[in-house]
Amino acid sequence: QGDSADFDSETESVCPFCGVGCKVSLKVKDGKVKYVEGINGPANEGRLCVKGRFGFDYIHHPHRLTKPLIRREDAPPKGMNVDPGNLTTHFREASWEEAMQAAAGGLARLRQAHGGQSVAGFGSAKCTNEEAYLFQKLIRQGFKHNNVDHCTRLCHASSVSALIENVGSGAVTATFNEIENADVAIIIGANPIENHPVAATYFKQFTKRGGKLIVMDPRGQGMKRFAYQMLQFRPGADVSMLNAIMNVIVEEGLYDQQYIDAYTENWEAEKEHLKAFTPEAMAPICGIDPEVIRDVARTFAGAKAAMIFWGMGVSQHIHGTDNSRCLISLALMTGQVGRPGSGLHPLRGQNNVQGASDAGLIPMFVPDYRSVEDPAVREDIFGVWGRDEDWSAKKGLTVTEIVDQVYAGNIKGMYIQGENPAMSDPDVDHARDAFAKLEHLVVQDIFLTETAYFADVILPASALYEKDGTVSNTNRQVQRVRPAVPPPGEARVDWRITVDLAQRLGLPWDYTDVSEVFAEMKQVMASLDNITWERLETETVTYPSLSETDPGQAVVFGDGFPRPEGRAKFTPASVIPPDEAPDAAYPMIMTTGRQLEHWHTGSMTRRASVLDAVEPEANCSLHPKTLRALGVSPGEMVRLTTRRGSIEIMARADRAVSEDMVFVPFAYVEAAANVLTNPAIDPYGKIPEFKFSAVRVEAITQT
Numbered sequence: 001q002g003d004s005a006d007f008d009s010e011t012e013s014v015c016p017f018c019g020v021g022c023k024v025s026l027k028v029k030d031g032k033v034k035y036v037e038g039i040n041g042p043a044n045e046g047r048l049c050v051k052g053r054f055g056f057d058y059i060h061h062p063h064r065l066t067k068p069l070i071r072r073e074d075a076p077p078k079g080m081n082v083d084p085g086n087l088t089t090h091f092r093e094a095s096w097e098e099a100m101q102a103a104a105g106g107l108a109r110l111r112q113a114h115g116g117q118s119v120a121g122f123g124s125a126k127c128t129n130e131e132a133y134l135f136q137k138l139i140r141q142g143f144k145h146n147n148v149d150h151c152t153r154l155c156h157a158s159s160v161s162a163l164i165e166n167v168g169s170g171a172v173t174a175t176f177n178e179i180e181n182a183d184v185a186i187i188i189g190a191n192p193i194e195n196h197p198v199a200a201t202y203f204k205q206f207t208k209r210g211g212k213l214i215v216m217d218p219r220g221q222g223m224k225r226f227a228y229q230m231l232q233f234r235p236g237a238d239v240s241m242l243n244a245i246m247n248v249i250v251e252e253g254l255y256d257q258q259y260i261d262a263y264t265e266n267w268e269a270e271k272e273h274l275k276a277f278t279p280e281a282m283a284p285i286c287g288i289d290p291e292v293i294r295d296v297a298r299t300f301a302g303a304k305a306a307m308i309f310w311g312m313g314v315s316q317h318i319h320g321t322d323n324s325r326c327l328i329s330l331a332l333m334t335g336q337v338g339r340p341g342s343g344l345h346p347l348r349g350q351n352n353v354q355g356a357s358d359a360g361l362i363p364m365f366v367p368d369y370r371s372v373e374d375p376a377v378r379e380d381i382f383g384v385w386g387r388d389e390d391w392s393a394k395k396g397l398t399v400t401e402i403v404d405q406v407y408a409g410n411i412k413g414m415y416i417q418g419e420n421p422a423m424s425d426p427d428v429d430h431a432r433d434a435f436a437k438l439e440h441l442v443v444q445d446i447f448l449t450e451t452a453y454f455a456d457v458i459l460p461a462s463a464l465y466e467k468d469g470t471v472s473n474t475n476r477q478v479q480r481v482r483p484a485v486p487p488p489g490e491a492r493v494d495w496r497i498t499v500d501l502a503q504r505l506g507l508p509w510d511y512t513d514v515s516e517v518f519a520e521m522k523q524v525m526a527s528l529d530n531i532t533w534e535r536l537e538t539e540t541v542t543y544p545s546l547s548e549t550d551p552g553q554a555v556v557f558g559d560g561f562p563r564p565e566g567r568a569k570f571t572p573a574s575v576i577p578p579d580e581a582p583d584a585a586y587p588m589i590m591t592t593g594r595q596l597e598h599w600h601t602g603s604m605t606r607r608a609s610v611l612d613a614v615e616p617e618a619n620c621s622l623h624p625k626t627l628r629a630l631g632v633s634p635g636e637m638v639r640l641t642t643r644r645g646s647i648e649i650m651a652r653a654d655r656a657v658s659e660d661m662v663f664v665p666f667a668y669v670e671a672a673a674n675v676l677t678n679p680a681i682d683p684y685g686k687i688p689e690f691k692f693s694a695v696r697v698e699a700i701t702q703t
Ligand code: SF4
Pocket: 015, 016, 017, 018, 019, 020, 021, 022, 044, 047, 048, 049, 050, 051, 052, 053, 196, 197, 198, 199
């Protein structure tokens, strides 16, 4: 910390970690970021959490990739056998020219020999909007299909699926800051104190003002201290509990008939469906007392303005879309959408997962969630990209479907930018085996991630604090990021690498500045109307923005929805049990997630000195009684085994975890949680069931 005079420069940008999108000032001395300060962005008003404040020095870590790398001809077989501190056993340094020729040449050869379908791409929610847009355009234009996806498939794909189906838009209907106008709020399946810490400060302030916070989570958590009601329901029993709450609202006539008549459809079917879900019938399934269910129903329905926030505890289930359908129905039947202090808000995970999804980095939609199968949408895209009848009008494959096709040998080449599926995919040993089979893998990243272990060509890229562009946070707020320092060594900015690759694959791209990419995005994305590059120089703009002086709409859908006749839809949801039930061999339930200090697969935060010092070791959380029953003391190792595999990991005592559960963070390669997770997917959002696996926990006998 210090005065401005202590630094050579100060640059405004946006935190690279979570979807809150805190604005930061980066203080640079001697070519390095030395200090990060929260500044007055609309989502953070000067606040930062420990990651944003202290987690920045990974960008200067000695493991940064500074030169392109090519797999050595005499390298050992592809696998997890690489030392990120010593790359020379597997890779050799190459010039950019040689590396780009190898990267593009390999993909072009596969396209020539086996057709475009033999190549797929994973883009990144850590990159900018412009980089996400160019990535999906490269796959669609260069390989003529839609097999392009990113980590939204692993976080909120089911929420987006339900939102598009029922309200006609995949984004939040109200910013999280709108909670200041609410008197009741539900947080379900989210742990904001750890995962959206700055948003959590607004939630705490809401309760200090007298707002009633209802927390629903199978795992106890920090927000419990602030809760009016804490519903610690059985894992996977969300639909039964939510339907029971709605049953009370129907039976007691607490719904908003005027709103339902004016703005919704399919109410009678929903009402009929809910009849069977009485609190008494659902209590044995969800584990919540019927009187608590009744109180929550009356409190929510009686609110003047109420919001619903949810996270991956809702979405990462095989019934994730049904979970979100229930939350949408609850808001609709009580008329809690479209007014100040009301609305639906899935708390987005990565810093730019909202923007990357908006920009079309998903297999079923081009930018702005318009169907790849719609002839009118294709005509619109042709008007900007040029006519291309060879481009497939079929939905593409999702992340897990692509990995399965790689395993089956049908996809032979991939371009992966800034994602680490060799750590983040469910049943990750299967994913790693698949990547080892690829004939040609191009990885573009800032570190030698576990995915890069399998690469044929590695292109050194840039961290967010080294690049120019825009990102969009969970609030639909579009913000500029700016380079505080240049990429290290010969590393390049991601969008320029993608443009170079596209040109070498024969595409007539001629972008010379990132603002030109943004200008093209505006031609195909009505959501960016009235948001200009010039405006973003000085302000954050929330989409939709109704004029060039409108800062944007914090609350949307006050007078109808972007669906037929302007009506949102009720979609009834039935109880679907988790894919695998605990049994004698695997008697407990495993759930996975993040910790406050570590971000996703740990590639950045485990190289951030302060964060790694605070949380250096792979760990899992078990209830103290469970530990006693196992004969294990906190700090000792346990073995976790599921039908997919086994890991050994240090155990911690945590009363927040129920006695039949174990919580495992997925940031640690040495005890990778995803070796254990179940790849079963939700049929709509195609999201894996990361939140429920049957597991056996054993003490490791010391010899
Ligand atoms: Fe960064 Fe999220 Fe923390 Fe804000 S809350 S500083 S965006 S990690």
